[in-house]
Amino acid sequence: MLGKILGGGLGWILGGGPIGALIGVAIGSAFDKGGTSIFRSDEDPKQHGRKRQTQRGDFSAALIVVSAAVMTADGKILKSELDYVKRYFLQNFGEAIAIEKIKVLGEVLKQEIPIDDVANQIKLNMRIAEKRLLVQYMFGIALSDGEIHRTEIDMIQRISNGIGINHYEFLSMKAMYTQQYSHGGQRSYQSGRQQARKQQGPSLNTCYQILGIASSSTEVELKKAYRKLAVKYHPDKVAHLGQDHVQTAEDKFQKVQEAYEKIKDSRGLN
Numbered sequence: 001m002l003g004k005i006l007g008g009g010l011g012w013i014l015g016g017g018p019i020g021a022l023i024g025v026a027i028g029s030a031f032d033k034g035g036t037s038i039f040r041s042d043e044d045p046k047q048h049g050r051k052r053q054t055q056r057g058d059f060s061a062a063l064i065v066v067s068a069a070v071m072t073a074d075g076k077i078l079k080s081e082l083d084y085v086k087r088y089f090l091q092n093f094g095e096a097i098a099i100e101k102i103k104v105l106g107e108v109l110k111q112e113i114p115i116d117d118v119a120n121q122i123k124l125n126m127r128i129a130e131k132r133l134l135v136q137y138m139f140g141i142a143l144s145d146g147e148i149h150r151t152e153i154d155m156i157q158r159i160s161n162g163i164g165i166n167h168y169e170f171l172s173m174k175a176m177y178t179q180q181y182s183h184g185g186q187r188s189y190q191s192g193r194q195q196a197r198k199q200q201g202p203s204l205n206t207c208y209q210i211l212g213i214a215s216s217s218t219e220v221e222l223k224k225a226y227r228k229l230a231v232k233y234h235p236d237k238v239a240h241l242g243q244d245h246v247q248t249a250e251d252k253f254q255k256v257q258e259a260y261e262k263i264k265d266s267r268g269l270n
Contacts, residue, residue, distance in 0.1 A: 017117070017121040018114050018117040018118050018121055019058070019061050019062060019065050019118055019121055019122075020058075020061070022065055022108055022111055022113065022118075023061050023064065023065070023104065023108070025107070025111060026064075026104040026105075026107035026108045026111070027104060027107075029107040029110075059126070059130055060093065060101065062118075062122055062126070062134060063088075063089075063134070063137065064101060064104060064105050064108055065108060065113060065118055066118075066134055066137070066138055066159060067085050067105055067108075067137075067141060068105060068108040068109045068111075068113060069113050069115055069118070069155060069159065070138045070141045070142055070152060070155055070156060071085075071109065071141060072109060072113075073142075073149075073151045073152045073154070073155035074149045074151045074152055075151075077109065078144070078145050080144040080145040081141050081142075081144050081145065083144070084140060084141055084144035085102070085105065085141060086098065086102055088137065088140070089101050089102060115155075115158060115159065115162070116158075116162055118159075118162075119158070119159050119161075119162025119163045120162060120163075122134070122162075122163040123162060123163045123164040126163070128164070129237035129249075131163045131164060131165060132165070132169075132173070132232075132233065132252075133249065134159075134163070135156065135159075135160050135163075135165060135170070135173055136173065136177075136249075136252060138155075138156045138159065139156060139173070139174070139177040139178070140177075142156060143177060143178070148178055153174070153178075156174075157170055157174075160173075168212050169212070171209060171212070172209060172210050172211070172212045172229070173252075174209075175202070175206050175209035175210045176210055176252060176255045176256075202255075202258070202259065202262070204262060204263065204266055206259070207258075207259035207260075207262045207263050208259075208263065210229075210255060210256060210259040211225045211226060211229060211256070211259055211260065211263070212225060212229075213225045219267070219269060222260070222263060222264075226256065226260040229256045230253070230256060230257075233249060233252050233253045233256060234249075234253060235247075235249040235250045235253055237249070
């Protein structure tokens with residue numbers, strides 16, 4: 001109990017806001033159980049471009065909290081979701097630190113997360129490129145089992161809106177990762193991998209959604225939308241977070257390019 005109290009207190013005292021408090025309590029729980037601190041001095045700051053302690057805007061701490069929010073959105077925690085998070089942490093932080101972060105995630109999963117307060121903290125203290133990366137990451141968790149539920153979409157959208165991602169950009173990002181279809185009057189979503197088994201690449205309608213334009217848009221509007229997104233999602237904007245984060249950005253950048261090329265081909269443009 002003492003570890004939890006100290007951990008929660010330190011989270012607030014260090015200016016960590018709701019994210020710091022959640023992580024602080026989690027660290028306290030790990031301390032009570034004989035665990036160790038997750039934000040250690042040997043963690044490479046180049047990995048996420050932020051201070052190593054649990055402070056406002058700390059990217060890795062935000063990853064842990066949004067992981068818990070998405071994983072619990074549908075009322076159950078799946079092994080596929082946990083495996084996705086483990087792989088992501090291993091790739092970006094190394095084995096030793098990733099193991100400790102996963103332990104803390106386990107404790108955060110037991111807490112009630114003040115979603116709107118967490119989102120507001122991220123909005124005020126993170127750069128837009130990092131916010132977009134968080135949204136991509138959340139979609140990755142939700143789609144780890146090959147299907148995404150309405151409650152997960154709602155949670156990701158709620159967080160996205162809260163951190164300052166506008167509605168049209170959210171729809172563009174959602175189109176990159178999911179395809180909506182009807183089944184018995186119920187809406188559900190499929191991952192890009194499932195789509196690929198049914199068709200080669202995204203549908204033309206999805207391509208327009210990715211670029212955030214209508215199918216009636218002019219050639220000038222098409223090119224303008226593409227150039228805007230190409231700048232917005234260029235991998236260089238998250239280079240400070242580490243190579244694996246860059247790879248995630250590159251995947252999205254490629255989706256924008258593919259959507260643009262497919263629309264051009266459909267219109268017979270060079």
